[in-house]
Amino acid sequence: MKGKREEQSSTELKIFEAAREVFQAKGLEGARMQEIADKAKINKSMLHYYYRSKEKLFEKVYQLSIIRLIPQIASLLNEDTPLEMKLRNFTVKYLELIRHNSDIPLFVLHEMNKNPGRMKNFMLNEIGKKIQPFLQQLREERKKGNTVDLPAEQMLANIMSLLVFPFIGRPVFQVILNLDDSEFEQFIDKRLSYLPDYIVRVTLNKT
Amino acid sequence: MKGKREEQSSTELKIFEAAREVFQAKGLEGARMQEIADKAKINKSMLHYYYRSKEKLFEKVYQLSIIRLIPQIASLLNEDTPLEMKLRNFTVKYLELIRHNSDIPLFVLHEMNKNPGRMKNFMLNEIGKKIQPFLQQLREERKKGNTVDLPAEQMLANIMSLLVFPFIGRPVFQVILNLDDSEFEQFIDKRLSYLPDYIVRVTLNKT
């Protein structure tokens, strides 16, 4: 008997990696099994051998995509550190995390919009609940007058907006600001350099 | 001879409205011609009679969706008013605009991500160029020390992030903050009330 997690064959991994790329770029309905097979350099029927159906393959990719980004929010924000340091650490780490998974936010939000039920339970348990201590911390600091005078939910929304949106809006930003890929990278580098201060500034009441 | 724009028959309008809803909710590949026909309460073959193909119908919806939201940014930001007032006006008006077209941002960004070329020229001319005076204004005010010490592009990105992202991230926010539809509306109401001040605060150097 093997361990809980079977060793995955090389073929299986190649398929999954190809599927991840294609689904994240084109979504469930836009993806083609043939394209995934081509990218994995294997025969199309292998997809069904390992994953039975497109839907099942998609589910695996979708779940992993969510797991990569979403629970990390709560996890990073539940460090036992003072609020200011926590915000700075979160900004740097989460920005790096998105940067290395930059297709995920738009992919997940598109699929979640089409089918809000699909991972609802997981989302509720893995973030909805786990983010509560941080929201509570924000509320307490607000009472002490240490933060801007806004509900915790609004502060969180503003922080996440500043971190995530530039990646989702990338195609628009690149066109209207006339940035090639390398310039867009610099654009993100710049954010990495000032956002820790900036997010502290827009969240906390600094003297 | 009729005017430049033909009067559209009632059927044609019903089709377009139905197509708008379905495409904006499910995207080009997720949409079904049958669903559009059902929603418009007409026969499926009417879709082809008026619009020839799914692709052509989609193009019309896509273009209108972009026109509704994107050129407005430059237009509202090119008012001939002092920066602070301009930011306040923009925040209120643009937030209201998105609120009444709340499916558009995610729809457009998803399609633009799949096919960045499709409306590139239009985007370039209708925003890329027209936003330049505003960026220039930001640069001048920055030189005078009136704004935060950031490149104009970063200030713009931050403003747009705060305005647009909560609508794109709605399904996630509703789950993790446990908001029903009515509570989400209140969440947006709250933003409408404080974001004008907030955006001024995060963009300008106020004494």
Add this chain to the structure above:
DNA sequence: GTCTATAAGCAGATAGAC
């Protein structure tokens, strides 16, 4: 302009040899 019936093509899925 609107309908019914049907064609045509494609994508997901399976059968079966090796």
Add this chain to the structure above:
DNA sequence: GTCTATCTGCTTATAGAC
């Protein structure tokens, strides 16, 4: 486990009567 060949069903698109 991997391949080729094939099936099935769905979706877009068209033909043609009214």
